[in-house]
Structure formats: C-alpha cells, structure tokens
Amino acid sequence: MIDKISWLVAYPEIVLLVMACVITLVDLGVHSVQRTATYVLTLLTLAVVAVLEGVYAASGNTFYGFGNMLVSDPMGNWLKCFATLAMMATLVYGRPYAADRGMLRGGEMFSLSMFALLGIFVMISGNNFLVIYLGLELLTLSSYALVALRRDNATxxxxxxxxxxxxxxxxxxxxYGMxxxxxATGTLDLGQVFQAINSGQIRHQVLTFGLVFIVAGVAFKLGVAPFHMWVPDVYQGAPTSVTLLVGGAPKLAAFAIAMRLLVDGLLPLAIDWQQMxxxxxxxxxxxxxxxxxAQTNLKRMLAYSTISQMGFVLLGLLSGVVHGNVDASSLENAYSSAMFYIITYVLTTLAAFGVILLLAREGFESEEIADLAGLNQRSPLYxxxxxxCLFSMAGIPPxxxxxxxxxxxxxxxxxxxxxxxAxxxxxxxxxxxxxFYYLRVVKVMYFDAPLTATTVSASTEVRVVLSLNGAxxxxxxxxxxxxxxxxxxAIVNTLGT
Incomplete structure (x- = not known):
C-alpha cells in the first residue's frame, strides 16, 4: 500500500499529469486560432504548480516516496519551480510566433509542453536509475514531436x-551505463549504489566502464562537446518557439540528473568522473x-554559446572533490555555483530568444545577425x-x-x-x-543602419514578461x-540527506 508521504512527494507531478490530460481534452472544443482557452488554462496550471513547488522548496524538507524511487528535496523543488516558470515564459513568448506559422491548429504545443515539463519533473525527482530514464524518455519524446510540429517545413x-x-x-x-x-552493484537505488561503491568490494574496472557511458549520456543532454553535434542543427532548424523550449527548462533537468547520478550515486568515483x-x-x-x-545565423550562434556556457557548468561540477577528499564546504561552493550558473543561464536565454521571437513576427524569421541591424532606432527597449542578455552571456559586469x-x-x-x-x-x-561574437551583435543593433523603418509591436503580456525578464x-x-x-x-540541505 502506498503511504501518504509517497503521495506528498509526487503531488506536483500528479497535478501536472492530470491537468495535461484535461487540457488535451478541453482543447478539442477550442476553435480560435490563438487557442486562447487552452493557453490560459495551461498558464494557470503552471502557475499553481510553480507555487506548489516553491512552498515545498521553502520548507527545506526532504521526503522519499514509492520505495525510495522518488525524492522531494530543496534542490529538486527549486529546480522544478524555476523550470515551471521558464516553461510559462516560453509559452508566453512563443504563442504569437506559433499562431502565425500554423502551429496552433491543434493544442499539441501546449499539451506536449506540459508532458515535457512532467518529464523534467520526473528526471529531477528520480532517485532510481529507471525512474530517471523514464523521465528522460518522456522529455525527449515530447521534444522530438515539438521540433517536428511545423509539419510542412522541411528544415x-x-x-x-x-x-x-x-x-x-x-x-x-x-x-547501457546504468x-x-x-x-556491478545489484541495485537501481542511487543511495544503495553509493553505499555499494563506498564499501570498496566492487571491481573498479567494471564501475569505471559503466561510468564512461553515464557521463556520455549526461554530456549529450547538457549539449557539451564532443556530444554537441545536435545542438546547432536543432537550434537552427526547429521553429524558434520550440528552440527556446528545448534550450531552456530542460537544461535544469540535465543539471539535476548530473547531480543525482554523479553526486548522489557515484560520488566515491569522483576522481574518475571529474577527469572526464x-x-x-x-x-x-x-x-x-x-x-x-564564425556564425552569421543568430540561433546557431546562440547554440554554440550554449555549448560554451555548459562548459562552465561542468567546471563547477568538477571542483567539488579535491585530491579525493570529500569536504562539505568545497562541495557546497562547487555545486551551488553550478546550480546558480544553470539557473541564470536559463533566465538569460529566455530573454534573448524572447526578443528573437518578437522580431520574427513581422513576417520573416529574424534568424540572421543582420536582421537585428538598427534595432535600437526601431525599439530601444527590446x-x-x-x-x-548578450553582456550577461559574455560575463560583463554588472x-x-x-x-x-x-x-x-x-x-x-x-x-x-x-x-x-589552470x-x-x-x-x-x-x-x-x-x-567577440556577443559584442558583434550589440554593434549591429546600435551602430548599423536599420533594414526597415517599421517599429516592433508586441502584446502587453509579452512586453511585461520580457521587460521583467531583462530586468x-x-x-x-x-x-x-x-x-x-x-x-x-538547497545544496547543503540536499547533500545532508
């Protein structure tokens, strides 16, 4: 029999799953081009889930449910809260773009986004190899469908x-790594994997072999080299609203599974995975x-920017254990800096793609750096x-x-x-x-002559969210x-359990 704690741990996921199904059914009766009813219901659901996760995170409590397969801890709850807010901003920025390009003929964009977010939640909460993998597959399958949502577009x-x-x-x-x-360990539970490895009774060669495949899988989800081949092509080829969806909230989930697998489960092997x-x-x-x-396409440039930014996240993750010594303050400094980096990166990415989506609604994609020429003369705010955003990505104070x-x-x-x-x-x-390539875009916006004299217009909600995001x-x-x-x-409370 499932106890009350298990239901408490999975409550946000249950709310998200039920409402995703409800919204899918409600959308069958919606006929407006903008899918207004579906959109509003989706945002309300996400707002409730974000508040719920914020309350969980603020409590500072850690609970395990469903036979230790799921965990609700401060780090996971904050990441889920920020992922939900990122998804809300993504839908606000992306709806006008999607409507103009016939991507809202059905409500698939909203329901698939919610299922992708559910996958993110399961990945973040997973305390078991199979649960993490199920969350990963739910996210990736939803992402594949979203990238191909513009059915008549060959790119x-x-x-x-x-x-x-x-x-x-x-x-x-x-x-395969799992x-x-x-x-080697005889268990799928991350806590028991940690204990089994820590016992020193398992052959190190077998563990290292599995670890190589684990790190390769995590590296792909983060989009780091040499597993970055998909990032530029998907960023450039996907509809811009979906590019933001793929490049925003899922990065928080990728960071979470890196923490769950490498820190919660495989910390005794830190000397090996830190070198990787x-x-x-x-x-x-x-x-x-x-x-x-070398890039002239703005989305492709931001894709390579993502690869370099994720390199910094890895630098944070690899500096926790020094000379094989597990020190609480070193772990806190390293992993909290990586968590801070990934959250602020997602925040910055949202605003940058928000501006691209805003400009793309004028009848062209606004994907080239040259398309931003003279933007300051047309719209100083945007x-x-x-x-x-570009100064932030470049690391320029303040x-x-x-x-x-x-x-x-x-x-x-x-x-x-x-x-x-070094x-x-x-x-x-x-x-x-x-x-250089960030400042080049700023130069184009402020010093090049505009290609068109038309001003940039946007709905009130997009203007408000984009202004708050930039601020x-x-x-x-x-x-x-x-x-x-x-x-x-959050890191201290999580590592303490």
Whole structure:
C-alpha cells in the first residue's frame, strides 16, 4: 500500500499529469486560432504548480516516496519551480510566433509542453536509475514531436530527425551505463549504489566502464562537446518557439540528473568522473567559443554559446572533490555555483530568444545577425533587453552572467589544486574570445543602419514578461546574494540527506 508521504512527494507531478490530460481534452472544443482557452488554462496550471513547488522548496524538507524511487528535496523543488516558470515564459513568448506559422491548429504545443515539463519533473525527482530514464524518455519524446510540429517545413523535419537519431544513441549510452552499474552493484537505488561503491568490494574496472557511458549520456543532454553535434542543427532548424523550449527548462533537468547520478550515486568515483568532466569542459569552451565566432545565423550562434556556457557548468561540477577528499564546504561552493550558473543561464536565454521571437513576427524569421541591424532606432527597449542578455552571456559586469562565471572560477581557485587553477585561467581566456561574437551583435543593433523603418509591436503580456525578464538579468547581477544563498542552502540541505 502506498503511504501518504509517497503521495506528498509526487503531488506536483500528479497535478501536472492530470491537468495535461484535461487540457488535451478541453482543447478539442477550442476553435480560435490563438487557442486562447487552452493557453490560459495551461498558464494557470503552471502557475499553481510553480507555487506548489516553491512552498515545498521553502520548507527545506526532504521526503522519499514509492520505495525510495522518488525524492522531494530543496534542490529538486527549486529546480522544478524555476523550470515551471521558464516553461510559462516560453509559452508566453512563443504563442504569437506559433499562431502565425500554423502551429496552433491543434493544442499539441501546449499539451506536449506540459508532458515535457512532467518529464523534467520526473528526471529531477528520480532517485532510481529507471525512474530517471523514464523521465528522460518522456522529455525527449515530447521534444522530438515539438521540433517536428511545423509539419510542412522541411528544415524543422530534418532537425527533428537528427535530434531523434542522436538522442536515441545518447539514451542508449545512458541506459547501457546504468545496466553496467546495476550489474556491478545489484541495485537501481542511487543511495544503495553509493553505499555499494563506498564499501570498496566492487571491481573498479567494471564501475569505471559503466561510468564512461553515464557521463556520455549526461554530456549529450547538457549539449557539451564532443556530444554537441545536435545542438546547432536543432537550434537552427526547429521553429524558434520550440528552440527556446528545448534550450531552456530542460537544461535544469540535465543539471539535476548530473547531480543525482554523479553526486548522489557515484560520488566515491569522483576522481574518475571529474577527469572526464574536465576534458568535456575544455572541449566545450574551445569549440563553443571558436565556432561561435564564425556564425552569421543568430540561433546557431546562440547554440554554440550554449555549448560554451555548459562548459562552465561542468567546471563547477568538477571542483567539488579535491585530491579525493570529500569536504562539505568545497562541495557546497562547487555545486551551488553550478546550480546558480544553470539557473541564470536559463533566465538569460529566455530573454534573448524572447526578443528573437518578437522580431520574427513581422513576417520573416529574424534568424540572421543582420536582421537585428538598427534595432535600437526601431525599439530601444527590446534592443536594451537583448544587449543586457548578450553582456550577461559574455560575463560583463554588472550582469548576472559575470557573477555566475565568477562564482564558478572562485570554486575552482579555492580548491588550491594547480590543474583547477589552470582550468580557471583557460576558461577566462575562452570567455574573452567568446565576448567577440556577443559584442558583434550589440554593434549591429546600435551602430548599423536599420533594414526597415517599421517599429516592433508586441502584446502587453509579452512586453511585461520580457521587460521583467531583462530586468532580472540586470538586478540579479547587482544583487546576486539572494539567489546564491538560496542555491547554497538547497545544496547543503540536499547533500545532508
């Protein structure tokens, strides 16, 4: 019999699942082009779920349910809360774009988005190999369908096929790694895997072999090199509203499974997986920043930006255990800086793609960097929001991206390990190189002559959400202490269990 705690742990997921099914059925009776009723009901549901997750997170409690297969802890609850808010912003930005391109003939965009969010929730809550994998498959299958939602567009269909083939391969890597670890430890429970490895009675070669496949699967979901092949093609080929959906909230889930698998389950093998993450981080920073310089397509440039930004997240994750010593303060500094980085990255990405979606509604896709020419003369507000986002991604103060990079670099340097300090220096050099392609877009917006004299118009809700989004990127850079403290407290409470 399932106890009350289990229902409590899964309550947000149950609400999301039930309402996703209800919204799918309600949409059958909606005939408006904008799917207004479906849209409003979806946003109301997401608002309720976000509040629910916020209440759970603020309580600071950790519960295990369904035979320890699900966990509700502060880190997971905050990530789910932010993922829900990110999904709400994505739908607000993306609905006008989708309606103009015939993607709202049915309510699939809203129902698939909710099922994708449910997959994110299950990934974040998973305390068992199979539960994490089920959440991953729910998210990826929904994402494949969303990328191909513009059925009459050959580019979107091609992007969906590439995403499907490479995604299936990555899922296979992850599942094979899980099966190897299950064979070695005899359990699917992450806590028991930790204890079995910590006992020192399992052959290290078998564990390392499984670990390689686990890291490869996680690296694909984060979109880091050399598992980044899908990122530029999917970002460029997918409809822009779906690009934001794929590049926003799911990154929080990818960070969560990295924490669940590598920290909660495989921390005794940290010396092995930290070396792998170091290689992936170096490649991501190198490829992301150098390839980004050559791009003229804005979405493709932001894809390479994502690869380099995820390299910084890996730098945070790999600096927790120093010389094989598990120290509470080092773990807190490293993992809270990585959590802060991923949250602020998603916030910045939302605003940047929000501006692209806003401009794309004029009858063209607004995908090229040249399409932003003279944006400041046409709309100073949206040019300012985009500039704030680009400065943040480049790590220029006082934007939040600067503090996010600084916190990761501090975690690396405070370890006192020579190789980590060298990694920090390398990351700074790569950031300086990457700043070129961000500042190039700012130059185009502010100093190039506009291609058209038309002003940019948007609905009130889009203007309000975009303005708040841009303001948060600046405000959190000026006052980062609140969010940083929240991340640190969440990591401490989670690791304490």
């Amino acid at each position: 979107a269909t091609e992007a969906a096929m590439k995403y499907f083939v490479l995604g299936a391969m990555a899922s296979g890597f992850l599942l 099966s190897m670890l299950y064979g 993450l170091a290689v992936l981080a170096i490649l991501s920073l190198l490829i992301g920043n150098l390839a980004g310089i 040019a300012a929001v985009m500039a704030v 934007m939040v991206g600067f503090y996010a990079k600084l916190s990761v670099l501090q975690a690396l340097i405070s370890s006192g390990q020579g190789s980590y300090i 990694l920090a220096v390398f990351a700074v050099i790569m950031s300086l190189i990457g700043a 948060l990127v600046l405000l959190l850079g000026l006052l980062p202490g609140g969010l940083m403290g929240l991340c640190a407290e």
